[in-house]
Amino acid sequence: MAxxxxxxxxxxxxxxxxxxxxxxxxxxxxxxxxxxxxxxxDILTPLIARYRGRLVKVMGDGVLxxxxxxxxxxxxxxxxxxxxxxxxxxxxxxxxxILRIGINLGDIIVDGSDLYGDGVNVAxxxxxxxxxxxxCVSGSVYDQVKRKxxxxxxxxxxxxxxxxxxxxxxxxxxxxxxxxRKDGETVPLALPSKPSIAILPFTNMSxxxxxxxxxxxxxxxxxxxxxxxxxxxxIARHSTFAYKGKSIDIRLIARDLGVRYLxxxxxxxxxxxxxxxxxxxxxxxxxxxxxxxxxxxxxxxFAVQDEVTAKIVEALIGRLVTQPPPRNRPxxxxxxxxxxxxxxxxxxxxxxxxxSRLLLQRAITLDPDYAEAHRLLAFHLWQAWxxxxxxxxxxxxVAVAMAEKAVKLDPNxxxxxxxxxxxxxxERSWPASDAEFATALEIDPNYADAWADLSDFSVLSGKxxxxxxxxxxxxxxxxxxxxxxxxxxxxAQYAARQYELAVVTLRNxxxxxxxxxRVLAASLAxxxxxxxxxxxxxxxxxxNPHFTISHWAASQPFRDQATRDHFVDGxxxxxxxx
Numbered sequence: 001m002a003x004x005x006x007x008x009x010x011x012x013x014x015x016x017x018x019x020x021x022x023x024x025x026x027x028x029x030x031x032x033x034x035x036x037x038x039x040x041x042d043i044l045t046p047l048i049a050r051y052r053g054r055l056v057k058v059m060g061d062g063v064l065x066x067x068x069x070x071x072x073x074x075x076x077x078x079x080x081x082x083x084x085x086x087x088x089x090x091x092x093x094x095x096x097x098i099l100r101i102g103i104n105l106g107d108i109i110v111d112g113s114d115l116y117g118d119g120v121n122v123a124x125x126x127x128x129x130x131x132x133x134x135x136c137v138s139g140s141v142y143d144q145v146k147r148k149x150x151x152x153x154x155x156x157x158x159x160x161x162x163x164x165x166x167x168x169x170x171x172x173x174x175x176x177x178x179x180x181r182k183d184g185e186t187v188p189l190a191l192p193s194k195p196s197i198a199i200l201p202f203t204n205m206s207x208x209x210x211x212x213x214x215x216x217x218x219x220x221x222x223x224x225x226x227x228x229x230x231x232x233x234x235i236a237r238h239s240t241f242a243y244k245g246k247s248i249d250i251r252l253i254a255r256d257l258g259v260r261y262l263x264x265x266x267x268x269x270x271x272x273x274x275x276x277x278x279x280x281x282x283x284x285x286x287x288x289x290x291x292x293x294x295x296x297x298x299x300x301x302f303a304v305q306d307e308v309t310a311k312i313v314e315a316l317i318g319r320l321v322t323q324p325p326p327r328n329r330p331x332x333x334x335x336x337x338x339x340x341x342x343x344x345x346x347x348x349x350x351x352x353x354x355x356s357r358l359l360l361q362r363a364i365t366l367d368p369d370y371a372e373a374h375r376l377l378a379f380h381l382w383q384a385w386x387x388x389x390x391x392x393x394x395x396x397x398v399a400v401a402m403a404e405k406a407v408k409l410d411p412n413x414x415x416x417x418x419x420x421x422x423x424x425x426x427e428r429s430w431p432a433s434d435a436e437f438a439t440a441l442e443i444d445p446n447y448a449d450a451w452a453d454l455s456d457f458s459v460l461s462g463k464x465x466x467x468x469x470x471x472x473x474x475x476x477x478x479x480x481x482x483x484x485x486x487x488x489x490x491x492a493q494y495a496a497r498q499y500e501l502a503v504v505t506l507r508n509x510x511x512x513x514x515x516x517x518r519v520l521a522a523s524l525a526x527x528x529x530x531x532x533x534x535x536x537x538x539x540x541x542x543x544n545p546h547f548t549i550s551h552w553a554a555s556q557p558f559r560d561q562a563t564r565d566h567f568v569d570g571x572x573x574x575x576x577x578x
Contacts, residue, residue: 021061102126125161139169151190189258217340227446236478254283328410335367371410378403414444448477462560464496487516522570
């Protein structure tokens with residue numbers, strides 16, 4: 001009889017254990033077991049499913065998980081540590097569950113559902129090597145993930161591990177010391193592998209509150225220009241403006257946003273001139289890397305923006321041989337002011353939308369070649385028929401034509417590409433829509449809104465896992481996001497059948513009382529929580545009395561019939577009308 005061959009494969013192995021398990025059990029055996037069971041059910045199991053892992057076994061105080069991808073193993077570990085720390089907030093220090101995690105990529109031996117071999121043993125040794133709250137990975141893992149995950153690593157060098165013949169290169173995930181944090185303190189985001197920066201709202205020094213709009217517009221334009229550099233990680237406007245008018249230590253802001261560098265500035269506009277002061281700060285060391293002052297004619301404001309952007313890039317990554325292609329700049333300062341005012345009214349309400357539309361139309365009259373004004377107006381016209389109940393004809397066709405003109409006027413503006421991609425998806429022009437989104441993100445890889453919006457269309461295409469990754473990328477670039485990011489995340493989680501996570505996301509105060517409530521109702525219905533589902537469904541209908549499932553399903557640009565049917569099924573179970 002031929003000898004049976006041992007089955008082997010290459011896999012990423014995650015080993016995790018609970019720090020101080022014996023102490024916790026001695027103090028409160030029943031309570032500890034209940035907490036651990038809840039953590040596995042509410043945190044670990046959904047994360048393993050999200051990152052396509054396989055739970056190999058549970059070992060009292062630890063778990064062993066297999067992944068086909070080292071990237072997904074590390075992402076799962078980071079999320080597991082953060083979620084565990086968040087869950088600890090409601091517990092006294094003596095009852096907090098704190099994890100250590102080790103990850104190795106190596107050859108494993110398969111025996112039924114169990115795994116053996118050095119690939120597993122190294123992961124277990126790495127887990128034991130770490131401090132409470134740590135994630136330690138082998139060099140083989142680091143080599144696979146170093147440019148593919150948004151976290152940094154500390155090189156701990158070659159390390160001898162118990163019962164492992166050769167020393168192993170060990171790396172620790174940087175800035176993940178969250179286990180010992182105190183109540184009320186925010187969890188630090190891991191620094192990206194590339195230079196990371198946030199531009200704080202410039203201070204209006206004009207003594208005229210009317211100039212706030214100009215100063216805010218200057219800040220927004222600098223963010224847009226800087227984020228077009230693929231070598232940088234740039235925080236989105238919505239998150240930096242959360243600090244407007246607040247006096248907060250820059251180190252806390254950098255920690256909150258998960259960046260190393262901050263740009264502060266002020267602007268004074270008067271009598272046709274503008275004076276701008278800027279300073280670039282390393283928030284880790286507190287060092288001022290660069291500062292400058294610009295005193296120019298107002299018409300030179302765009303040249304100043306280009307100069308400031310170039311100097312920031314040079315300070316952080318050196319002088320670039322190839323610069324991103326320039327954006328189209330307005331020829332009229334009056335048109336620019338009108339456009340900046342129009343930006344601030346986007347998506348607030350139908351009334352604000354109509355006011356913004358008038359401002360943008362005036363800007364285009366003054367400067368017919370102003371690309372940004374065209375693309376913002378195109379988006380407003382789409383909102384008019386798709387969201388605000390205005391006639392579809394002629395708004396729909398005019399919106400597409402105006403977005404196409406915006407791209408023609410400025411093919412190097414990622415915002416123009418993004419808006420056209422969004423509108424073309426609703427025209428079911430899939431290849432063209434995909435191409436515009438791809439170009440937008442090639443021009444501006446830090447474009448958080450585009451990543452979040454793209455996730456919505458990934459769901460409609462039957463790719464919920466991709467959608468979750470895209471909206472999570474958007475959330476990292478925009479840690480204090482607009483409310484619709486949570487709506488997109490919950491939408492993707494429902495499509496991925498992660499109903500419990502969708503319920504948590506969609507009950508976030510930012511999105512709870514919006515149209516996302518219908519997906520919350522569907523998620524509850526799929527969990528069998530029928531009474532809650534019908535209650536949320538009734539509350540949704542109170543604000544949206546004309547909603548029907550059939551009209552919604554026909555109006556959404558689904559590419560995947562199974563995904564469409566899944567949403568229809570949830571809405572029906574939640575009691576929404578056909």
